[in-house]
Amino acid sequence: MLDPKLLRNQPDDVATLLAHKNYQLDVIDFKNLEKKRKKIQIDTETLQAERNAKSKQFGRMKAAQEDTAQLKKTLDVMSQQLKQAESELDMLKKIIENKELDIPNIPHKSTPIGKNETDNHIIKHWGTPHAFDFDIQDHVALGKLYGLDFEAGSKLSGARFTVMRGGIATLHRALTQFMLNLQIKQGYEECYTPYLVHENALKNTGQLPKFEIDLFKIQTNNETQAHYLIPTAEVPLTNLAANKILDLAQLPIKLTAHTPCFRSEAGSYGRDTRGMIRQHQFDKIELVQITHPDESFSALEEMLCHAENVLKALNLPYRVAALCSGDLGFSAAKTYDLEVWLPGQQKYREIASISNCTDFQSRRMQTRFKNMTGKIELVHTLNGSGLAVGRTLVAILENYQTNEGHIHIPTALQPYCNGLTILK
RNA sequence: GGAGGGAUGGCUGAGUGGUCGAAAGCACCGGUCUUGAAAACCGGCAUGGGUUAGUAGCCCAUCCAGGGUUCGAAUCCCUGUCCCUCCGCCA
Numbered sequence: 001m002l003d004p005k006l007l008r009n010q011p012d013d014v015a016t017l018l019a020h021k022n023y024q025l026d027v028i029d030f031k032n033l034e035k036k037r038k039k040i041q042i043d044t045e046t047l048q049a050e051r052n053a054k055s056k057q058f059g060r061m062k063a064a065q066e067d068t069a070q071l072k073k074t075l076d077v078m079s080q081q082l083k084q085a086e087s088e089l090d091m092l093k094k095i096i097e098n099k100e101l102d103i104p105n106i107p108h109k110s111t112p113i114g115k116n117e118t119d120n121h122i123i124k125h126w127g128t129p130h131a132f133d134f135d136i137q138d139h140v141a142l143g144k145l146y147g148l149d150f151e152a153g154s155k156l157s158g159a160r161f162t163v164m165r166g167g168i169a170t171l172h173r174a175l176t177q178f179m180l181n182l183q184i185k186q187g188y189e190e191c192y193t194p195y196l197v198h199e200n201a202l203k204n205t206g207q208l209p210k211f212e213i214d215l216f217k218i219q220t221n222n223e224t225q226a227h228y229l230i231p232t233a234e235v236p237l238t239n240l241a242a243n244k245i246l247d248l249a250q251l252p253i254k255l256t257a258h259t260p261c262f263r264s265e266a267g268s269y270g271r272d273t274r275g276m277i278r279q280h281q282f283d284k285i286e287l288v289q290i291t292h293p294d295e296s297f298s299a300l301e302e303m304l305c306h307a308e309n310v311l312k313a314l315n316l317p318y319r320v321a322a323l324c325s326g327d328l329g330f331s332a333a334k335t336y337d338l339e340v341w342l343p344g345q346q347k348y349r350e351i352a353s354i355s356n357c358t359d360f361q362s363r364r365m366q367t368r369f370k371n372m373t374g375k376i377e378l379v380h381t382l383n384g385s386g387l388a389v390g391r392t393l394v395a396i397l398e399n400y401q402t403n404e405g406h407i408h409i410p411t412a413l414q415p416y417c418n419g420l421t422i423l424k
Numbered sequence: 425g426g427a428g429g430g431a432u433g434g435c436u437g438a439g440u441g442g443u444c445g446a447a448a449g450c451a452c453c454g455g456u457c458u459u460g461a462a463a464a465c466c467g468g469c470a471u472g473g474g475u476u477a478g479u480a481g482c483c484c485a486u487c488c489a490g491g492g493u494u495c496g497a498a499u500c501c502c503u504g505u506c507c508c509u510c511c512g513c514c515a
Binding site: 004038041042044045046048049051052054055056058059060062063068071072073074075076078079225244245247366368370373374375376 | 434442443452453469471472473474475479482483484485494495496504505
């Protein structure tokens with residue numbers, strides 16, 4: 001959520017910034033609602049103050065055994081008026097709050113302005129795509145040889161589900177362990193969290209109320225409150241700090257977790273239907289940092305390095321994109337994407353996304369800290385992949401293939417593979 | 425699944441209808457004392473919102489959440505959530 005004061009005091013400036021994110025803020029509507037709110041709130045609070053004063057007087061008179069009949073009459077009337085005023089105010093506040101929950105974070109000034117992914121800035125390349133002197137295969141053809149079973153996945157659960165067996169399953173598991181260990185070494189605390197969360201957790205990180213369609217919702221018969229499958233571990237990890245006032249000394253908090261992620265992929269029909277690039281369920285190592293507001297942009301650079309180090313250790317060529325304003329996610333002020341080279345597609349494909357959400361999430365979930373002067377301030381939250389496991393597996397299959405259709409296992413993963421060095 | 429107990433400020437914990445935003449202790453901050461520190465003593469110390477030029481003042485709200493009773497609710501009633509203890513079941 002944006003700072004309501006900023007929205008109130010400089011709605012036109014905010015609208016301009018949001019336009020860069022392809023979001024149109026209805027300034028006139030907003031100003032009108034605010035004007036109404038202000039009037040009703042002042043009226044209501046004045047009435048409340050009067051009621052409070054008279055009620056106290058009532059108590060005093062009662063204690064002194066004076067006659068309170070006249071005063072009670074006045075208070076009866078006031079009480080009725082108040083009920084109406086309060087409910088009117090509540091309704092208006094709800095309307096405004098619901099609108100505010102739909103407004104995305106504003107892009108940071110270092111985020112390049114642009115319409116869509118074609119305007120992203122490629123800021124760096126690492127490694128060179130391997131030149132193969134034979135006809136290469138894509139991960140679908142290669143994976144099938146070693147236990148990647150798309151048919152079994154769709155038989156069990158439909159499109160966009162995959163079963164992994166044998167060598168592929170080992171490689172996938174080795175990747176998660178390798179990545180987790182690396183992130184722990186880079187200073188993150190390893191966590192295991194629930195994969196089902198309440199609506200509120202998703203509201204805090206910005207997936208709800210706007211993007212419910214992207215989520216899997218679980219509703220059992222005897223439950224009053226639904227659960228949602230997490231679309232990313234960003235949700236449980238970031239929410240660990242919800243409703244807390246942290247000590248300055250606790251910052252930054254650095255967390256990592258290996259979890260499955262569940263996404264309905266509504267609106268991406270027909271995209272990436274082949275292979276395991278876009279699945280309803282995939283594993284990811286997530287990184288989260290909770291930082292002092294002054295430190296968040298340096299933390300973003302640091303997290304980018306932490307993600308890059310995974311690809312470097314696996315010797316996979318990649319590039320880094322600074323997302324333009326129009327391609328930014330809902331909660332992000334600035335985002336870097338890591339794109340790995342996929343020989344099978346002759347393309348760089350997103351394998352990690354690292355974002356600074358500034359105070360957008362912390363305001364929603366009330367995560368604050370006491371600064372040096374004892375004043376309470378909102379923290380900044382960041383999240384990033386370290387990395388998406390399924391897509392890394394795809395990259396390894398395609399980048400490490402041989403003429404015979406074998407797969408070399410990267411040295412960094414071999415300690416986790418029970419002596420396996422090659423899939424053949 | 426059955427039976428009971430509970431949820432109060434950063435923490436512990438008192439408070440069963442009015443003057444309670446809330447005792448006390450701990451923690452924290454400032455001061456006195458001290459060569460310095462500790463101890464002791466004195467003082468300060470909840471959050472959100474509104475108004476405002478204001479991190480001044482004033483006002484409103486908040487004692488798990490949502491409803492209700494009442495002129496008035498931390499306190500009484502209803503519903504929900506979460507936690508704890510015992511029994512049952514269970515990886």
